[in-house]
Amino acid sequence: MSGKVLLTGISGFVAKHVAIELLNSGYEVLGTVRNSSSIDQTKKTLEENNVSTEKLSFVKLDLLKDEGWNxxxxxxxxxxxxxxxxxxxxSNDRESLTPAAKDGTLRVLNAGINAEVEHFVKTSSIVCMxxxxxxxxxxxxxxxxxTDLEWDKTTDYFVSKTRAEKAAWDLMKSKGLKNSLTCINxxxxxxxxxxxxxxTSMExxxxxxxxxxxxxxxFSVMISHVKDVAKAHVLSLSNKKAGGRRLxxxxxxxxxxxxxxxxxxxxPSHAKKLPKRELPNFMVKLISYIDTSAKTMVPDLGLKMQTDQTYAEDILQIKFTASEIAVVDAAKSLIRLNLA
Incomplete structure (x- = not known):
């Protein structure tokens, strides 16, 4: 494949994997960073994973500012x-993350529309659903x-991701460009x-x-292997069936x-430290008043979600990796990095 790709937030967990997939597939990549200090580390990490950075460049941009996106x-x-x-x-402020998520998305999409970009892929999430x-x-x-934005139990991250994805679809539909957008969820x-x-995944x-x-x-949730997520982004660029879809x-x-x-x-070296039983729901709710990271789970405690993602596998022509592999890969990498 060829062509230049603007990749936002390249130093992040998912985006680094997307960059690897893009560069290994022959694309030219311009990665955005919020801080110039993350450029060297990102480049070094990609090279340590046997990725050629010959077609990689960086630009410092802020999702909260208009400058430089066009x-x-x-x-x-x-x-x-x-x-x-x-x-x-x-945060107690449900809209605290919305400016960077929603306004940032619109800045990026508008810049691409002005530049007559062929296809847009946005990282969304099942939290929008x-x-x-x-x-x-x-x-x-x-x-x-x-996701129901009016429900008071919808927390800040869920609100920001949902508002951002809805705004992306509204903008693209208004320009007659719905099929030029794919959202990966x-x-x-x-x-x-x-x-x-x-x-946050790492934490x-x-x-x-x-x-x-x-x-x-x-608390139960669907597990996604980061390599599948990266592949889905890159495969969607040139796959007409992915246009206008939420995958x-x-x-x-x-x-x-x-x-x-x-x-x-x-x-097994960490088996003793890992939990072996479940916590009553009321205990999680009490903990959430002290540790706000637990608040994310409270509305879904005890609920079992289910979905059929085979349509996305059919569109992308790939088979998603088993959850056990994703969990083990995460744990082993944390130990390799001396973080656990």
């Missing part, structure tokens, strides 16, 4: 917009479902953490391995206790 998009055939805030802690009141248990969600993304740069996995959870919350990328739904058991079986 210039960066010039000459690009594609845009992959990955950058979006995902903090571990939950599954949170709503009065769900059955188990509950099923799919490509046409949206993974679940909890795990896999090889390529360097020490922290991410949750790290806390499990370090014994921070004496017992596991009754759910992931494999099995797993509970936190199941993740713990997978880690204990495959990483």
């Amino acid at each position: 210039e960066a998009a010039e000459g690009c055939k594609y845009i992959i917009h990955v950058a979006s805030p995902f903090p571990l802690k939950v 599954f949170r709503k009141p009065n769900r059955s248990n188990p509950y099923t969600f799919g490509e046409n479902d949206w 993974p679940g909890f993304v795990l896999g090889d953490f390529l360097n020490e740069k922290t991410s 949750y996995a790290k806390q499990l391995l370090q014994g921070k959870y004496p017992a596991a919350p009754k 759910i990328v992931g494999s099995e739904v797993r509970s936190i206790l199941e993740l713990s058991k997978i880690m204990a079986k495959n990483i």
Whole structure:
């Protein structure tokens, strides 16, 4: 493949894997960073993974500012917009993350539209699909479902991702460009953490391995291997069937206790630290008042989600990786990096 791709947030967990997939597929990549200090580390990490950085360049841009986006998009055939805030802690202000997520998305898309970019791929999430009141248990969600933004239990990250994805579709439809956009909607993304740069996915996995959870919350989520997520972004660039679609990328739904058991079986050195039982829901709710990172799980405690992602496998012509592999790859990389 050839053509220049503007890749936002290149130093992030998912975006580094997208960069590897792009460069190995022959694309030219212009990666955006918020801080110039992350350029050297990102380049070094890619080279350590046997990736040629000959076709890689960087530009410093801010999702909260207009400056530079039009210039960066010039000459690009594609845009992959990955950058979006995902903090571990939950804010009481449900709209706290919206400016960077939603306004940033619109800045990137408008710059691409002005530059006549051929196709846009946006990293979204299943959090845009599954949170709503009065769900059955188990509950099923799919490509046409949206998280309820009016529900007061929809927390800041869910609000920001949903507003950003809705705004992206609204803009592209208004320009008659709906089929020029693909959204990739993974679940909890795990896999090889390529360097020490922290991410929320990394923190949750790290806390499990370090014994921070004496017992596991009754929380289940679909697991997505980061390599599948990266491949889905890159394959969507030139796949006409992916245009105008929201692609759910992931494999099995797993509970936190199941993740713990997978880690204990495959990483016996850490088995004693991993939780072996589940925590009553009321305890998680109490903990969430002290540790706001637990708030993210509270509305979904005890609920089992289910979805059918085979349509995305059919469109992309790939088979998504088993959740166990994603969990083990994440754990082993944390140990390799001396982070657990």
